[in-house]
Amino acid sequence: MTHEALNPIPAEKPDFDAIRKDFPIFTSGAEPLHYLDSAATSQKPHCVIDAIADCYRSQYGPVHRGLYPLAEAASEAYEKARRTLADFINAPSPEEIIFTRSATEAINLVACGWAGQRLVAGDEMWVSQMEHHSNYLPWQRVCRDRGASLRVIPLDSSGQLNLDGATGLFGKNTRLIAITHLSNVLGIINPVEKLIELAAQKSIPVLIDAAQSAGHIPVDVQALNCDFLVASAHKMCGPGGIGFLFAKMESRQQTEPLLLGGGMVDQVQSGTSLWTDIPARFEAGSPNLAGALGFAVAANYIQQIGRGRIMKREHELADTAFEVLSGIDGLSIYGPDSSQHRSGILSFNIDGIHSHDVAQIAGEQGVAIRAGHHCCQPLMQHLNTSSTARASFSFYNNEEDIAALASAIHETIKILGP
Amino acid sequence: MYKTVLLDHFHNPRNKGELDAMDSVKRGSNPRCGDEIEVGIRTDDEVLESVRFRGRGCSICLASASIMSECTQGLTIQRARHLVREMVKWFDGTDSEAPSDTTLAALGAVRQHPARKKCVLLPWMALDDSLDGK
Numbered sequence: 001m002t003h004e005a006l007n008p009i010p011a012e013k014p015d016f017d018a019i020r021k022d023f024p025i026f027t028s029g030a031e032p033l034h035y036l037d038s039a040a041t042s043q044k045p046h047c048v049i050d051a052i053a054d055c056y057r058s059q060y061g062p063v064h065r066g067l068y069p070l071a072e073a074a075s076e077a078y079e080k081a082r083r084t085l086a087d088f089i090n091a092p093s094p095e096e097i098i099f100t101r102s103a104t105e106a107i108n109l110v111a112c113g114w115a116g117q118r119l120v121a122g123d124e125m126w127v128s129q130m131e132h133h134s135n136y137l138p139w140q141r142v143c144r145d146r147g148a149s150l151r152v153i154p155l156d157s158s159g160q161l162n163l164d165g166a167t168g169l170f171g172k173n174t175r176l177i178a179i180t181h182l183s184n185v186l187g188i189i190n191p192v193e194k195l196i197e198l199a200a201q202k203s204i205p206v207l208i209d210a211a212q213s214a215g216h217i218p219v220d221v222q223a224l225n226c227d228f229l230v231a232s233a234h235k236m237c238g239p240g241g242i243g244f245l246f247a248k249m250e251s252r253q254q255t256e257p258l259l260l261g262g263g264m265v266d267q268v269q270s271g272t273s274l275w276t277d278i279p280a281r282f283e284a285g286s287p288n289l290a291g292a293l294g295f296a297v298a299a300n301y302i303q304q305i306g307r308g309r310i311m312k313r314e315h316e317l318a319d320t321a322f323e324v325l326s327g328i329d330g331l332s333i334y335g336p337d338s339s340q341h342r343s344g345i346l347s348f349n350i351d352g353i354h355s356h357d358v359a360q361i362a363g364e365q366g367v368a369i370r371a372g373h374h375c376c377q378p379l380m381q382h383l384n385t386s387s388t389a390r391a392s393f394s395f396y397n398n399e400e401d402i403a404a405l406a407s408a409i410h411e412t413i414k415i416l417g418p
Numbered sequence: 419m420y421k422t423v424l425l426d427h428f429h430n431p432r433n434k435g436e437l438d439a440m441d442s443v444k445r446g447s448n449p450r451c452g453d454e455i456e457v458g459i460r461t462d463d464e465v466l467e468s469v470r471f472r473g474r475g476c477s478i479c480l481a482s483a484s485i486m487s488e489c490t491q492g493l494t495i496q497r498a499r500h501l502v503r504e505m506v507k508w509f510d511g512t513d514s515e516a517p518s519d520t521t522l523a524a525l526g527a528v529r530q531h532p533a534r535k536k537c538v539l540l541p542w543m544a545l546d547d548s549l550d551g552k
Binding site (some may be wrong): 353354355356357360361364372373375377380385386387415 | 419420425428429449450451452453475476477478479531534
Protein backbone atom coordinates (compact mmCIF):
# COMPACT_ATOMS: atom_id res chain seq x y z
CA MET A 1 0.00 0.00 0.00
CA THR A 2 1.34 3.45 -0.83
CA HIS A 3 1.39 6.61 1.28
CA GLU A 4 -1.37 8.08 -0.84
CA ALA A 5 -3.60 5.04 -0.41
CA LEU A 6 -3.06 5.08 3.33
CA ASN A 7 -3.36 8.80 3.75
CA PRO A 8 -5.39 10.32 0.94
CA ILE A 9 -5.79 14.10 0.92
CA PRO A 10 -9.48 14.58 0.24
CA ALA A 11 -10.44 17.27 -2.21
CA GLU A 12 -12.76 19.12 0.16
CA LYS A 13 -11.32 21.50 2.75
CA PRO A 14 -11.43 19.80 6.14
CA ASP A 15 -13.28 21.61 8.89
CA PHE A 16 -10.60 22.04 11.52
CA ASP A 17 -12.83 24.31 13.61
CA ALA A 18 -15.18 21.36 14.03
CA ILE A 19 -12.24 19.03 14.70
CA ARG A 20 -11.04 21.34 17.50
CA LYS A 21 -14.39 20.80 19.19
CA ASP A 22 -13.53 17.10 19.49
CA PHE A 23 -11.08 18.09 22.25
CA PRO A 24 -12.92 18.88 25.49
CA ILE A 25 -9.92 20.53 27.14
CA PHE A 26 -10.39 23.59 24.97
CA THR A 27 -13.82 24.27 26.43
CA SER A 28 -13.27 22.99 29.95
CA GLY A 29 -11.60 26.05 31.50
CA ALA A 30 -12.78 29.56 32.17
CA GLU A 31 -9.84 31.03 30.27
CA PRO A 32 -8.89 30.16 26.69
CA LEU A 33 -6.10 27.61 26.40
CA HIS A 34 -3.57 28.13 23.65
CA TYR A 35 -1.90 24.74 23.77
CA LEU A 36 1.31 24.81 21.76
CA ASP A 37 3.10 21.92 23.44
CA SER A 38 1.83 18.96 21.45
CA ALA A 39 5.37 17.74 20.79
CA ALA A 40 5.61 17.10 24.54
CA THR A 41 2.21 15.46 24.72
CA SER A 42 -0.96 15.85 22.71
CA GLN A 43 -4.49 16.60 23.87
CA LYS A 44 -7.15 13.88 23.74
CA PRO A 45 -10.36 13.81 21.74
CA HIS A 46 -13.70 12.69 23.20
CA CYS A 47 -13.53 9.35 21.40
CA VAL A 48 -10.26 8.38 23.10
CA ILE A 49 -11.42 9.50 26.54
CA ASP A 50 -14.68 7.59 26.03
CA ALA A 51 -12.88 4.46 24.85
CA ILE A 52 -10.78 4.38 28.02
CA ALA A 53 -13.77 5.07 30.27
CA ASP A 54 -15.88 2.45 28.43
CA CYS A 55 -13.12 -0.10 28.81
CA TYR A 56 -13.07 0.31 32.58
CA ARG A 57 -16.84 0.68 32.73
CA SER A 58 -17.90 -2.41 30.79
CA GLN A 59 -15.06 -4.26 29.08
CA TYR A 60 -12.31 -4.57 31.63
CA GLY A 61 -10.83 -7.97 32.32
CA PRO A 62 -7.51 -9.82 32.23
CA VAL A 63 -5.86 -10.16 28.82
CA HIS A 64 -4.73 -13.66 27.79
CA ARG A 65 -5.30 -14.96 31.30
CA GLY A 66 -8.96 -15.97 31.63
CA LEU A 67 -11.42 -18.47 30.18
CA TYR A 68 -14.66 -16.69 31.01
CA PRO A 69 -16.45 -14.44 28.49
CA LEU A 70 -15.29 -11.10 29.93
CA ALA A 71 -11.65 -12.22 29.83
CA GLU A 72 -12.00 -13.63 26.34
CA ALA A 73 -13.55 -10.40 25.10
CA ALA A 74 -10.75 -8.41 26.72
CA SER A 75 -8.13 -10.58 24.98
CA GLU A 76 -9.90 -10.18 21.64
CA ALA A 77 -10.19 -6.40 22.04
CA TYR A 78 -6.48 -6.18 22.91
CA GLU A 79 -5.47 -8.14 19.81
CA LYS A 80 -7.85 -6.09 17.68
CA ALA A 81 -6.06 -2.96 18.93
CA ARG A 82 -2.78 -4.54 17.82
CA ARG A 83 -4.22 -5.14 14.34
CA THR A 84 -5.42 -1.52 14.15
CA LEU A 85 -1.94 -0.24 14.99
CA ALA A 86 -0.35 -2.61 12.49
CA ASP A 87 -2.66 -1.20 9.82
CA PHE A 88 -1.87 2.34 10.99
CA ILE A 89 1.79 1.95 10.00
CA ASN A 90 1.08 -0.61 7.25
CA ALA A 91 2.93 -3.40 9.05
CA PRO A 92 2.57 -6.70 7.17
CA SER A 93 1.22 -8.52 10.22
CA PRO A 94 -0.04 -7.68 13.73
CA GLU A 95 2.67 -9.87 15.31
CA GLU A 96 5.14 -7.19 14.27
CA ILE A 97 3.63 -4.76 16.78
CA ILE A 98 4.93 -5.20 20.31
CA PHE A 99 3.18 -3.10 22.92
CA THR A 100 5.52 -1.29 25.28
CA ARG A 101 5.08 1.28 28.02
CA SER A 102 6.47 4.02 25.76
CA ALA A 103 8.62 4.73 22.73
CA THR A 104 11.48 5.04 25.21
CA GLU A 105 10.90 1.51 26.47
CA ALA A 106 10.69 0.26 22.88
CA ILE A 107 14.14 1.71 22.10
CA ASN A 108 15.53 0.24 25.31
CA LEU A 109 14.12 -3.13 24.30
CA VAL A 110 16.06 -3.02 21.03
CA ALA A 111 19.18 -1.67 22.73
CA CYS A 112 19.24 -4.34 25.44
CA GLY A 113 17.48 -7.21 23.72
CA TRP A 114 18.95 -6.90 20.24
CA ALA A 115 22.11 -4.74 20.23
CA GLY A 116 23.09 -5.97 23.69
CA GLN A 117 23.18 -9.55 22.40
CA ARG A 118 25.26 -8.97 19.30
CA LEU A 119 27.55 -5.93 19.45
CA VAL A 120 31.23 -6.77 19.89
CA ALA A 121 34.35 -4.68 20.30
CA GLY A 122 35.07 -2.77 17.11
CA ASP A 123 31.43 -2.56 16.06
CA GLU A 124 29.85 0.82 15.46
CA MET A 125 26.38 2.15 16.17
CA TRP A 126 25.19 5.42 14.66
CA VAL A 127 22.75 8.01 15.92
CA SER A 128 22.43 11.66 14.90
CA GLN A 129 23.22 14.80 16.83
CA MET A 130 19.55 15.78 16.90
CA GLU A 131 18.38 12.70 18.80
CA HIS A 132 16.22 12.84 21.88
CA HIS A 133 18.07 11.41 24.90
CA SER A 134 15.81 8.35 24.65
CA ASN A 135 17.38 7.51 21.28
CA TYR A 136 20.88 8.33 22.48
CA LEU A 137 21.46 7.09 26.02
CA PRO A 138 20.38 3.43 25.49
CA TRP A 139 22.88 3.18 22.63
CA GLN A 140 25.57 4.99 24.56
CA ARG A 141 25.26 2.45 27.36
CA VAL A 142 25.09 -0.66 25.19
CA CYS A 143 28.13 0.51 23.22
CA ARG A 144 30.01 1.15 26.46
CA ASP A 145 29.07 -2.26 27.84
CA ARG A 146 29.95 -4.14 24.66
CA GLY A 147 33.13 -2.24 23.76
CA ALA A 148 31.51 -0.85 20.62
CA SER A 149 31.65 2.76 19.43
CA LEU A 150 28.73 5.17 19.34
CA ARG A 151 29.14 7.41 16.32
CA VAL A 152 27.13 10.55 15.69
CA ILE A 153 25.89 11.85 12.33
CA PRO A 154 26.73 15.57 12.38
CA LEU A 155 24.35 18.35 11.42
CA ASP A 156 24.89 21.23 9.03
CA SER A 157 24.51 24.86 10.02
CA SER A 158 20.74 24.73 9.46
CA GLY A 159 20.41 21.66 11.67
CA GLN A 160 19.85 19.14 8.89
CA LEU A 161 21.67 15.82 8.71
CA ASN A 162 25.09 16.05 7.13
CA LEU A 163 25.38 12.51 5.79
CA ASP A 164 28.50 13.41 3.81
CA GLY A 165 30.18 14.33 7.07
CA ALA A 166 29.38 10.94 8.63
CA THR A 167 32.43 9.06 7.42
CA GLY A 168 31.93 5.33 7.78
CA LEU A 169 28.17 5.55 8.28
CA PHE A 170 27.55 2.80 5.76
CA GLY A 171 30.87 1.10 6.50
CA LYS A 172 31.57 -2.53 7.30
CA ASN A 173 31.61 -1.96 11.07
CA THR A 174 28.17 -0.36 11.30
CA ARG A 175 25.69 -2.65 13.03
CA LEU A 176 22.70 -0.32 13.40
CA ILE A 177 21.61 3.23 12.60
CA ALA A 178 19.06 4.68 15.03
CA ILE A 179 17.55 7.94 13.90
CA THR A 180 14.57 10.17 14.49
CA HIS A 181 12.01 10.62 11.76
CA LEU A 182 11.14 14.12 12.95
CA SER A 183 13.20 16.34 15.25
CA ASN A 184 11.37 17.28 18.45
CA VAL A 185 13.30 20.56 18.58
CA LEU A 186 13.80 21.73 15.01
CA GLY A 187 10.76 20.13 13.41
CA ILE A 188 12.99 18.84 10.63
CA ILE A 189 11.67 15.79 8.80
CA ASN A 190 14.69 13.64 8.11
CA PRO A 191 15.18 11.95 4.72
CA VAL A 192 14.88 8.52 6.31
CA GLU A 193 13.78 6.82 3.08
CA LYS A 194 17.08 7.74 1.44
CA LEU A 195 19.08 6.79 4.52
CA ILE A 196 17.38 3.38 4.81
CA GLU A 197 17.88 2.70 1.11
CA LEU A 198 21.62 3.39 1.40
CA ALA A 199 21.83 1.32 4.59
CA ALA A 200 19.94 -1.58 3.00
CA GLN A 201 22.51 -1.74 0.22
CA LYS A 202 25.03 -2.68 2.94
CA SER A 203 22.53 -4.80 4.92
CA ILE A 204 22.66 -2.34 7.84
CA PRO A 205 19.48 -2.34 9.93
CA VAL A 206 17.84 0.99 10.76
CA LEU A 207 15.66 1.96 13.73
CA ILE A 208 13.29 4.87 13.21
CA ASP A 209 12.17 6.91 16.21
CA ALA A 210 8.68 7.88 15.08
CA ALA A 211 7.57 9.33 18.43
CA GLN A 212 7.14 12.77 16.83
CA SER A 213 6.06 11.66 13.39
CA ALA A 214 3.56 8.82 13.76
CA GLY A 215 0.55 11.03 14.45
CA HIS A 216 1.56 13.88 12.17
CA ILE A 217 2.96 12.65 8.89
CA PRO A 218 2.45 9.45 6.88
CA VAL A 219 4.40 6.53 8.30
CA ASP A 220 4.47 3.31 6.29
CA VAL A 221 6.97 0.71 7.47
CA GLN A 222 6.78 -1.27 4.24
CA ALA A 223 7.50 1.78 2.10
CA LEU A 224 10.25 2.83 4.52
CA ASN A 225 11.65 -0.70 4.74
CA CYS A 226 12.98 -0.02 8.26
CA ASP A 227 13.89 -2.88 10.60
CA PHE A 228 12.59 -1.22 13.75
CA LEU A 229 10.22 1.67 14.39
CA VAL A 230 8.98 3.01 17.71
CA ALA A 231 6.01 5.24 18.55
CA SER A 232 4.14 6.50 21.55
CA ALA A 233 0.37 6.88 22.02
CA HIS A 234 0.33 10.02 24.12
CA LYS A 235 1.97 12.10 21.41
CA MET A 236 -0.72 11.13 18.90
CA CYS A 237 -3.96 11.86 20.79
CA GLY A 238 -3.80 8.54 22.66
CA PRO A 239 -3.41 7.75 26.34
CA GLY A 240 -0.24 7.92 28.39
CA GLY A 241 1.68 4.79 29.35
CA ILE A 242 1.61 2.89 26.08
CA GLY A 243 3.70 2.78 22.93
CA PHE A 244 4.86 0.17 20.49
CA LEU A 245 7.85 -1.34 18.79
CA PHE A 246 7.54 -2.47 15.21
CA ALA A 247 10.21 -5.03 14.41
CA LYS A 248 10.67 -7.04 11.23
CA MET A 249 10.34 -10.79 11.66
CA GLU A 250 14.06 -11.58 11.45
CA SER A 251 15.01 -8.77 13.82
CA ARG A 252 12.33 -9.84 16.29
CA GLN A 253 13.59 -13.38 16.39
CA GLN A 254 17.08 -12.13 17.20
CA THR A 255 15.80 -10.09 20.14
CA GLU A 256 15.78 -11.18 23.76
CA PRO A 257 12.92 -9.88 25.93
CA LEU A 258 13.66 -6.88 28.12
CA LEU A 259 11.23 -7.86 30.88
CA LEU A 260 10.71 -11.36 32.18
CA GLY A 261 7.63 -12.49 34.05
CA GLY A 262 4.05 -13.56 33.54
CA GLY A 263 2.62 -14.11 30.09
CA MET A 264 5.92 -14.27 28.18
CA VAL A 265 6.96 -17.82 28.90
CA ASP A 266 5.70 -21.29 27.85
CA GLN A 267 7.62 -23.50 30.20
CA VAL A 268 9.50 -22.69 33.38
CA GLN A 269 11.87 -25.27 34.81
CA SER A 270 14.53 -25.05 37.43
CA GLY A 271 17.39 -24.97 34.94
CA THR A 272 16.00 -23.18 31.95
CA SER A 273 12.78 -21.78 30.59
CA LEU A 274 11.17 -21.53 27.19
CA TRP A 275 9.89 -18.16 25.99
CA THR A 276 6.48 -18.09 24.41
CA ASP A 277 5.70 -16.87 20.91
CA ILE A 278 6.15 -13.34 19.62
CA PRO A 279 4.74 -10.78 20.41
CA ALA A 280 3.65 -12.01 23.89
CA ARG A 281 7.31 -12.89 24.55
CA PHE A 282 8.05 -9.18 24.77
CA GLU A 283 5.02 -8.19 26.83
CA ALA A 284 5.66 -9.60 30.29
CA GLY A 285 3.19 -8.55 32.97
CA SER A 286 -0.52 -7.83 32.69
CA PRO A 287 -1.13 -5.96 29.44
CA ASN A 288 -2.41 -2.38 29.47
CA LEU A 289 -5.86 -3.07 28.01
CA ALA A 290 -7.37 0.41 28.37
CA GLY A 291 -4.16 1.90 27.00
CA ALA A 292 -4.20 -0.37 23.95
CA LEU A 293 -7.89 0.32 23.25
CA GLY A 294 -7.38 4.08 23.63
CA PHE A 295 -4.30 3.89 21.41
CA ALA A 296 -6.24 2.08 18.67
CA VAL A 297 -9.10 4.60 18.82
CA ALA A 298 -6.57 7.44 18.58
CA ALA A 299 -4.99 5.79 15.53
CA ASN A 300 -8.40 5.40 13.90
CA TYR A 301 -9.26 9.02 14.71
CA ILE A 302 -6.06 10.26 13.10
CA GLN A 303 -6.54 7.94 10.16
CA GLN A 304 -10.05 9.28 9.68
CA ILE A 305 -8.80 12.87 9.45
CA GLY A 306 -5.90 11.64 7.32
CA ARG A 307 -2.23 12.19 8.00
CA GLY A 308 -1.88 13.91 4.62
CA ARG A 309 -4.40 16.51 5.78
CA ILE A 310 -2.84 16.72 9.23
CA MET A 311 0.63 17.27 7.80
CA LYS A 312 -0.68 19.99 5.48
CA ARG A 313 -2.58 21.74 8.29
CA GLU A 314 0.32 21.68 10.74
CA HIS A 315 2.71 22.81 8.02
CA GLU A 316 0.46 25.79 7.28
CA LEU A 317 0.21 26.72 10.97
CA ALA A 318 3.97 26.48 11.42
CA ASP A 319 4.51 28.51 8.25
CA THR A 320 2.27 31.29 9.53
CA ALA A 321 3.94 31.19 12.94
CA PHE A 322 7.37 31.25 11.28
CA GLU A 323 6.40 34.39 9.39
CA VAL A 324 4.92 36.12 12.46
CA LEU A 325 7.82 35.22 14.76
CA SER A 326 10.46 36.12 12.16
CA GLY A 327 9.18 39.69 12.25
CA ILE A 328 9.87 40.11 15.97
CA ASP A 329 13.09 42.03 16.75
CA GLY A 330 15.64 40.04 18.71
CA LEU A 331 13.92 36.69 18.12
CA SER A 332 15.86 33.92 16.35
CA ILE A 333 14.29 30.73 15.05
CA TYR A 334 16.47 27.63 14.94
CA GLY A 335 16.59 25.27 11.99
CA PRO A 336 16.23 25.74 8.24
CA ASP A 337 15.23 29.17 6.92
CA SER A 338 12.72 27.67 4.56
CA SER A 339 9.71 25.79 5.79
CA GLN A 340 10.29 23.07 3.21
CA HIS A 341 11.55 20.43 5.62
CA ARG A 342 9.63 21.52 8.68
CA SER A 343 6.68 20.04 10.44
CA GLY A 344 4.70 21.89 13.10
CA ILE A 345 7.56 22.51 15.54
CA LEU A 346 9.38 25.84 15.98
CA SER A 347 12.21 26.48 18.42
CA PHE A 348 13.38 29.98 19.17
CA ASN A 349 15.17 32.28 21.57
CA ILE A 350 14.92 35.98 22.33
CA ASP A 351 18.11 37.99 22.84
CA GLY A 352 18.93 38.45 26.51
CA ILE A 353 15.88 36.54 27.77
CA HIS A 354 16.04 32.99 29.11
CA SER A 355 13.64 30.52 27.49
CA HIS A 356 12.21 29.61 30.91
CA ASP A 357 11.15 33.21 31.39
CA VAL A 358 9.53 33.20 27.94
CA ALA A 359 7.58 30.03 28.78
CA GLN A 360 6.60 31.28 32.23
CA ILE A 361 5.26 34.61 31.00
CA ALA A 362 3.54 32.90 28.05
CA GLY A 363 1.94 30.51 30.54
CA GLU A 364 0.57 33.45 32.49
CA GLN A 365 -1.03 34.60 29.20
CA GLY A 366 -2.68 31.21 28.65
CA VAL A 367 -0.12 30.11 26.08
CA ALA A 368 1.45 26.71 26.80
CA ILE A 369 4.90 26.34 25.26
CA ARG A 370 7.92 24.30 26.30
CA ALA A 371 11.32 25.64 27.29
CA GLY A 372 14.57 23.92 28.10
CA HIS A 373 16.88 21.52 26.32
CA HIS A 374 13.98 19.26 25.30
CA CYS A 375 16.02 16.17 26.27
CA CYS A 376 18.37 17.02 23.39
CA GLN A 377 21.58 18.21 25.00
CA PRO A 378 23.80 17.10 22.09
CA LEU A 379 21.64 19.20 19.75
CA MET A 380 21.78 22.17 22.16
CA GLN A 381 25.58 21.93 21.97
CA HIS A 382 25.36 22.09 18.17
CA LEU A 383 23.04 25.10 18.38
CA ASN A 384 25.41 26.68 20.90
CA THR A 385 22.68 27.32 23.43
CA SER A 386 21.61 25.72 26.68
CA SER A 387 17.91 25.89 25.96
CA THR A 388 15.26 27.10 23.56
CA ALA A 389 11.60 28.00 23.74
CA ARG A 390 9.48 25.71 21.58
CA ALA A 391 6.02 26.10 20.11
CA SER A 392 4.65 22.88 18.63
CA PHE A 393 1.46 22.83 16.61
CA SER A 394 -1.15 20.20 16.13
CA PHE A 395 -4.09 20.10 13.75
CA TYR A 396 -6.37 21.26 16.60
CA ASN A 397 -4.53 24.58 16.84
CA ASN A 398 -5.63 27.63 14.92
CA GLU A 399 -4.57 31.13 13.92
CA GLU A 400 -5.79 32.53 17.26
CA ASP A 401 -3.17 30.39 18.99
CA ILE A 402 -0.48 31.95 16.81
CA ALA A 403 -1.73 35.46 17.58
CA ALA A 404 -1.75 34.62 21.31
CA LEU A 405 1.81 33.30 21.05
CA ALA A 406 2.98 36.49 19.31
CA SER A 407 1.23 38.59 21.94
CA ALA A 408 2.86 36.57 24.76
CA ILE A 409 6.28 37.06 23.19
CA HIS A 410 5.71 40.82 22.91
CA GLU A 411 4.63 40.86 26.56
CA THR A 412 7.81 38.96 27.53
CA ILE A 413 9.97 41.46 25.68
CA LYS A 414 8.06 44.33 27.31
CA ILE A 415 8.71 42.88 30.80
CA LEU A 416 12.23 41.54 30.44
CA GLY A 417 13.62 43.14 27.28
CA PRO A 418 16.25 45.83 27.31
CA MET B 419 5.72 36.45 39.66
CA TYR B 420 7.58 39.14 37.72
CA LYS B 421 7.13 41.82 40.37
CA THR B 422 8.78 45.23 40.40
CA VAL B 423 11.52 44.31 42.88
CA LEU B 424 12.59 41.21 40.92
CA LEU B 425 12.52 43.08 37.63
CA ASP B 426 14.58 45.92 39.12
CA HIS B 427 17.26 43.46 40.25
CA PHE B 428 17.17 41.70 36.86
CA HIS B 429 17.49 44.90 34.87
CA ASN B 430 19.91 46.60 37.30
CA PRO B 431 21.82 43.80 39.01
CA ARG B 432 23.80 44.83 42.10
CA ASN B 433 27.32 43.55 42.72
CA LYS B 434 27.56 41.81 39.35
CA GLY B 435 30.80 41.58 37.40
CA GLU B 436 34.46 40.82 37.96
CA LEU B 437 35.44 38.55 40.84
CA ASP B 438 39.21 39.11 40.72
CA ALA B 439 39.62 40.58 44.19
CA MET B 440 37.58 37.93 45.99
CA ASP B 441 38.94 35.57 48.67
CA SER B 442 36.75 32.64 47.64
CA VAL B 443 34.82 32.04 44.40
CA LYS B 444 32.52 29.07 43.81
CA ARG B 445 30.41 28.08 40.86
CA GLY B 446 26.89 26.73 40.75
CA SER B 447 25.27 25.36 37.63
CA ASN B 448 22.02 23.82 36.58
CA PRO B 449 22.60 21.84 33.38
CA ARG B 450 18.86 21.38 32.96
CA CYS B 451 18.39 25.02 32.07
CA GLY B 452 21.94 26.21 31.48
CA ASP B 453 22.10 28.59 34.44
CA GLU B 454 25.67 29.18 35.58
CA ILE B 455 26.51 31.47 38.44
CA GLU B 456 29.80 32.22 40.17
CA VAL B 457 29.62 33.77 43.60
CA GLY B 458 32.65 35.39 45.22
CA ILE B 459 33.14 36.63 48.75
CA ARG B 460 35.73 38.82 50.42
CA THR B 461 35.88 38.71 54.19
CA ASP B 462 37.38 40.78 56.91
CA ASP B 463 37.56 39.21 60.33
CA GLU B 464 34.62 36.78 59.84
CA VAL B 465 32.47 39.49 58.22
CA LEU B 466 31.41 39.43 54.55
CA GLU B 467 32.92 42.66 53.32
CA SER B 468 31.90 41.99 49.72
CA VAL B 469 29.60 39.50 47.96
CA ARG B 470 29.64 39.57 44.18
CA PHE B 471 28.50 37.35 41.35
CA ARG B 472 28.70 36.85 37.63
CA GLY B 473 27.19 34.42 35.15
CA ARG B 474 24.18 33.73 33.05
CA GLY B 475 20.73 32.53 33.85
CA CYS B 476 17.06 33.28 33.82
CA SER B 477 15.67 36.47 35.31
CA ILE B 478 14.76 34.71 38.57
CA CYS B 479 18.25 33.29 39.05
CA LEU B 480 19.95 36.62 38.30
CA ALA B 481 17.54 38.63 40.45
CA SER B 482 18.00 36.16 43.30
CA ALA B 483 21.79 36.50 43.03
CA SER B 484 21.54 40.28 43.05
CA ILE B 485 19.19 40.37 46.07
CA MET B 486 21.40 37.84 47.86
CA SER B 487 24.53 39.92 47.30
CA GLU B 488 22.84 42.95 48.81
CA CYS B 489 21.41 41.31 51.87
CA THR B 490 24.43 39.20 52.79
CA GLN B 491 27.04 41.93 52.48
CA GLY B 492 28.05 43.02 55.97
CA LEU B 493 26.82 39.85 57.67
CA THR B 494 29.06 37.58 59.67
CA ILE B 495 29.87 34.25 58.01
CA GLN B 496 27.80 32.50 60.64
CA ARG B 497 24.79 34.75 59.98
CA ALA B 498 25.13 34.30 56.21
CA ARG B 499 25.12 30.51 56.63
CA HIS B 500 22.00 30.81 58.72
CA LEU B 501 20.32 32.87 56.00
CA VAL B 502 21.19 30.26 53.36
CA ARG B 503 19.56 27.60 55.54
CA GLU B 504 16.48 29.78 56.03
CA MET B 505 16.17 30.26 52.26
CA VAL B 506 16.43 26.52 51.56
CA LYS B 507 13.85 25.75 54.22
CA TRP B 508 11.54 28.48 52.91
CA PHE B 509 11.60 26.99 49.42
CA ASP B 510 11.39 23.39 50.60
CA GLY B 511 8.18 23.65 52.59
CA THR B 512 4.88 25.24 51.73
CA ASP B 513 4.18 26.37 55.27
CA SER B 514 7.69 27.29 56.36
CA GLU B 515 8.35 30.79 57.58
CA ALA B 516 9.92 33.50 55.46
CA PRO B 517 13.53 34.40 56.31
CA SER B 518 13.93 37.09 58.92
CA ASP B 519 15.43 39.48 56.35
CA THR B 520 12.35 41.10 54.81
CA THR B 521 14.23 42.25 51.69
CA LEU B 522 13.97 38.62 50.55
CA ALA B 523 10.17 38.79 50.51
CA ALA B 524 10.15 39.63 46.78
CA LEU B 525 11.51 36.14 46.04
CA GLY B 526 8.53 34.61 47.85
CA ALA B 527 6.36 34.86 44.71
CA VAL B 528 8.54 32.20 43.10
CA ARG B 529 7.50 29.68 45.78
CA GLN B 530 4.25 29.14 43.88
CA HIS B 531 6.27 27.79 40.96
CA PRO B 532 8.20 24.76 42.23
CA ALA B 533 9.86 24.28 38.84
CA ARG B 534 11.73 27.55 39.44
CA LYS B 535 12.96 26.70 42.94
CA LYS B 536 16.38 25.76 41.64
CA CYS B 537 16.63 29.07 39.78
CA VAL B 538 16.22 30.98 43.06
CA LEU B 539 18.49 28.76 45.13
CA LEU B 540 21.38 28.32 42.69
CA PRO B 541 23.26 31.50 43.76
CA TRP B 542 22.58 30.68 47.41
CA MET B 543 24.15 27.24 46.99
CA ALA B 544 27.17 28.82 45.32
CA LEU B 545 27.40 31.30 48.23
CA ASP B 546 27.24 28.40 50.68
CA ASP B 547 30.14 26.74 48.84
CA SER B 548 32.07 30.02 48.91
CA LEU B 549 31.58 30.22 52.64
CA ASP B 550 32.87 26.64 52.92
CA GLY B 551 35.82 27.61 50.77
CA LYS B 552 36.89 30.12 53.36
